[in-house]
Amino acid sequence: MPVYQYKCSCGKEKEEFLPMSEYKKSMLCECGEKMKKIVSAPSLSGFNSLGQSKNGDKES
Numbered sequence: 001m002p003v004y005q006y007k008c009s010c011g012k013e014k015e016e017f018l019p020m021s022e023y024k025k026s027m028l029c030e031c032g033e034k035m036k037k038i039v040s041a042p043s044l045s046g047f048n049s050l051g052q053s054k055n056g057d058k059e060s
Contacts (some may be wrong), residue, residue, distance in 0.1 A: 010031045
């Protein structure tokens with residue numbers, strides 16, 4: 001399940017695990033304002049920062 005990050009104009013941020021079917025779901029902040037979805041870097045589990053898999057193979 002993807003992690004979506006949201007930020008409110010009041011400065012609060014929130015992360016939510018949501019199914020892809022709920023991609024367009026809007027989030028409300030505690031202050032009552034609608035939060036904006038923010039772009040974040042994807043997580044590539046199984047690869048380290050050098051582009052190698054956990055077993056040492058290079059990413060293609």
